[in-house]
Amino acid sequence: MNQNKKRIIFYVVILFWLSIIFVLSSQPVSKSNALSKKITEIVINSAERAAPNSNFDFDRTNHLIRKNAHFFSYLILGILIINLMKKSKMGRFKIFIISISFCIVYAISDEFHQIFVSGRGAQIKDVLIDSAGSLMGIAIYEAISKIKKNKY
Template sequence: MKKIIIILCVFWMGFIFYMSSTNGEISHQQSTEVVNLIKNTETKLQTKGENETINKNTINQQQVNENNLDYVIRKNAHAFMYMILAFLVSGLFFIFNKRGKDAIVYILFICLFYAVTDEFHQSFVLGRTSLVSDVLVDFGGTLIGLTFFYLTYYKIYERYSIKRKESLKI
């Protein structure tokens, strides 16, 4: 089990590195595909009987909405990737019986350090920028992942372990 968690952590860090290595045009294209998918789904959900008058303001508003959606998708992708990373790193610490406040500090440090170095790496990629706000979004994702891991562990795993120990005593 230890090897699997280590491999998953290394794989996920590699995946984050790979995604940061894609140039700005490809990265933008990927998020645009998601925006188009959402836009097409929204269009299909609209009733066919609606008669919209299309004017310049409507087109401009649609572009603004698409740009905002693109921004939200990009930031959520950052948070999601680091949420998964924090979950995996937390699992790694727990597998090696490192728990408590010290483990939390180390997990947060590892994920924050990786976010900072990832943004630094991204500054050398064509068409990409390095933003402190992205590090903060990554760290927010880390906090969510860490919280989710601890809630999962203490609410599910420990409860299951206690019930299992009680059933063995009987």
């Protein structure tokens, strides 16, 4: 596959992921919380099968799952963006700055967008969680790239 086709695929995947984040952020709080609660029930049921006498606080677990969803969705975004940027001829530092900046700006715009969604609001804490996820994704990508490079 030639470089132009690969680049188009990278853009499509990134746009798809940005769309998923946007759609999930567009859900009113009642719908978003219902989805989180379904996932929380699955997690708690699975954990209780593994450790039968555990007492899980449902609300706390649900909150942790919601915040982890932020972290991991932006971790993936960080990986996708740095992967695209690595195809450019820019230096490593510039690639890093552009990648993390893009992710942070998208996180800020996503929180701003939530101001207009029923029951939702913008939270700086979520931008920080999203940014940390992006940074971790970029770091994971770099670590794997370094391992691959040293292996070959």
